[in-house]
Amino acid sequence: MTERLNRHDARRQADFDLNFGKEVAEAPGGENLYECIQCGACSGACPMSAYMDHTPREIIGMIRSGMKEDVLRSETVWLCASCYSCTVICPRQIKITDLMYSLRQRALKDNTYPKRIPLPVMARDFYKMVHRHGRTNEGRLMTNVYLHTNPFDLIRQTPLALKLWRHGRMHLRQESVEKPSELRDLMQSVK
Amino acid sequence: MDYLYYPGCSIKESGIAYEESLTAIMDVLNTPLQELEDWNCCGATTCISVESDEAIALASRNLALAEKQSNSKGTVDLVTPCNACYLTLMRATHYLSERQDIAGKVLPALDKQGLHCDNRVRIRHPLDVLVNDVGVKAISDHVRRKLTGLKVACYYGCQMVRPYATFDDPHRPTSMDQVMKALGAQTIDWSLKTKCCGAALGSLLPDIVEQLCHDILREAEKRGAEVVVTGCPLCHFNLESNQSAIRKRHPDFKTIPVAYFSQIMGLGFDLPPKKLGIQRLFIPLPASLTAGAGKGGEYVTA
Numbered sequence: 001m002t003e004r005l006n007r008h009d010a011r012r013q014a015d016f017d018l019n020f021g022k023e024v025a026e027a028p029g030g031e032n033l034y035e036c037i038q039c040g041a042c043s044g045a046c047p048m049s050a051y052m053d054h055t056p057r058e059i060i061g062m063i064r065s066g067m068k069e070d071v072l073r074s075e076t077v078w079l080c081a082s083c084y085s086c087t088v089i090c091p092r093q094i095k096i097t098d099l100m101y102s103l104r105q106r107a108l109k110d111n112t113y114p115k116r117i118p119l120p121v122m123a124r125d126f127y128k129m130v131h132r133h134g135r136t137n138e139g140r141l142m143t144n145v146y147l148h149t150n151p152f153d154l155i156r157q158t159p160l161a162l163k164l165w166r167h168g169r170m171h172l173r174q175e176s177v178e179k180p181s182e183l184r185d186l187m188q189s190v191k
Numbered sequence: 192m193d194y195l196y197y198p199g200c201s202i203k204e205s206g207i208a209y210e211e212s213l214t215a216i217m218d219v220l221n222t223p224l225q226e227l228e229d230w231n232c233c234g235a236t237t238c239i240s241v242e243s244d245e246a247i248a249l250a251s252r253n254l255a256l257a258e259k260q261s262n263s264k265g266t267v268d269l270v271t272p273c274n275a276c277y278l279t280l281m282r283a284t285h286y287l288s289e290r291q292d293i294a295g296k297v298l299p300a301l302d303k304q305g306l307h308c309d310n311r312v313r314i315r316h317p318l319d320v321l322v323n324d325v326g327v328k329a330i331s332d333h334v335r336r337k338l339t340g341l342k343v344a345c346y347y348g349c350q351m352v353r354p355y356a357t358f359d360d361p362h363r364p365t366s367m368d369q370v371m372k373a374l375g376a377q378t379i380d381w382s383l384k385t386k387c388c389g390a391a392l393g394s395l396l397p398d399i400v401e402q403l404c405h406d407i408l409r410e411a412e413k414r415g416a417e418v419v420v421t422g423c424p425l426c427h428f429n430l431e432s433n434q435s436a437i438r439k440r441h442p443d444f445k446t447i448p449v450a451y452f453s454q455i456m457g458l459g460f461d462l463p464p465k466k467l468g469i470q471r472l473f474i475p476l477p478a479s480l481t482a483g484a485g486k487g488g489e490y491v492t493a
């Protein structure tokens with residue numbers, strides 16, 4: 001994973017977007033953003049911090065300082081496993097996990113998501129499948145994701161797929177809701 | 192009480208043994224589950240990574256369907272065995288009551304399709320129903336094959352207990368332990384029962400997830416557990432399917448079977464293993480646990 005931001009990467013004032021913090025605070029999860037005391041309890045509780053480029057505490061600090069670029073390009077936002085350890089431990093009731101979703105949405109919209117990890121692609125493929133059918137199929141979904149990221153992984157995963165198949169734990173039938181178009185309309189109309 | 196049942200996609204596929212065994216034990220306990228008609232994927236943590244309002248609309252459609260299908264005019268109980276679905280549906284109920292901006296868009300959009308969400312749905316994990324509605328007493332009354340001496344590690348994962356659930360403690364939950372003890376089994380005391388396994392990152396960032404799973408499994412093994420017991424198809428998948436890779440990296444690691452709590456309950460109720468999807472597990476359960484099950488055979492600890 002990438003190096004932590006250190007003194008040599010110091011940003012200039014011009015790189016900051018001071019509205020960024022306000023915008024994030026208004027989206028779901030941002031409610032108590034300005035209450036953060038930078039205690040680091042979230043980072044300590046986070047099972048993924050060791051693999052992240054910035055810890056959750058750093059991300060909060062960076063959002064408030066307006067380091068939009070760095071935040072929206074960070075892998076942290078995508079490595080979050082939604083385990084909610086941070087959210088339940090935060091003394092200021094900051095919904096850090098929900099905040100990560102709102103940052104992912106921004107990064108996808110602005111096309112600033114990190115290209116080296118497959119998670120953003122998987123989010124899009126999953127979303128598309130739900131949009132189309134109203135249900136997901138694990139085997140098909142993963143096939144799409146591997147084809148869109150690293151087709152070689154498809155070969156690497158074949159033994160597992162066969163094992164699932166043999167144990168009756170995989171089928172390639174695309175299940176769907178009765179009227180997928182109605183579900184699509186529902187989603188469109190709140191956009 | 193009537194229980195509607197929201198299966199979720201995983202439980203219809205890799206987690207099918209969970210559905211098979213859960214249905215079987217709930218029938219024995221006279222608490223049948225009625226599947227929600229025309230349910231859609233809840234969207235998990237993935238759709239909300241793309242768009243919030245749409246994600247909440249998607250999940251809320253299931254809530255509205257539940258209100259429509261239920262005979263109850265008051266609270267509707269929707270039982271949700273997948274941790275990710277449990278969290279996602281629960282999140283929708285919270286957003287609808289806490290975020291006026293989102294509710295203001297989602298509720299009218301549902302109305303237009305003849306679906307109404309009046310905030311009447313209670314999302315319930317099966318363990319919540321078992322401990323708080325059915326009760327451990329009723330469970331032990333149905334035990335036909337006491338699992339005395341069996342040592343299990345109850346693994347809850349994260350999203351069953353965090354951040355919304357109120358039926359158990361977010362870090363040191365006990366409901367699964369209570370159920371296992373009602374069967375006569377022994378549960379190990381450990382601090383990793385709610386440590387994250389890496390979730391959906393599993394198939395995409397295998398190195399990280401293998402390491403997280405290794406920590407959890409190793410601890411269970413060290414404390415003498417014979418089986419790791421889970422209550423989520425994704426937790427189950429990660430903990431089970433990563434073991435061959437873990438063994439390559441850590442040759443001293445021994446494999447440990449991973450089962451659903453409902454499968455272990457079924458074995459305690461003396462149901463036939465086939466009905467519980469036991470043959471679908473990659474790592475077989477200890478022979479002592481399955482031998483003679485469903486035929487009135489007594490359990491003798493290995």
Ligand code: SF4
Nearest residue numbers: 036037039040042090
């Ligand atoms: S735990 Fe809460 S208050 Fe502490 S650093 Fe994290 S977000 Fe800020």
Ligand code: SF4
Nearest residue numbers: 046080081083084086
């Ligand atoms: S929810 Fe995400 S950021 Fe928070 S502790 Fe879990 S992995 Fe870390």
Ligand code: SF4
Nearest residue numbers: 199200201233235276
């Ligand atoms: S969260 Fe996962 S298991 Fe649950 S409905 Fe969605 S895709 Fe299926």
Ligand code: SF4
Nearest residue numbers: 348349350388390426
């Ligand atoms: S343990 Fe893993 S699969 Fe289970 S709920 Fe947590 S993140 Fe999801």
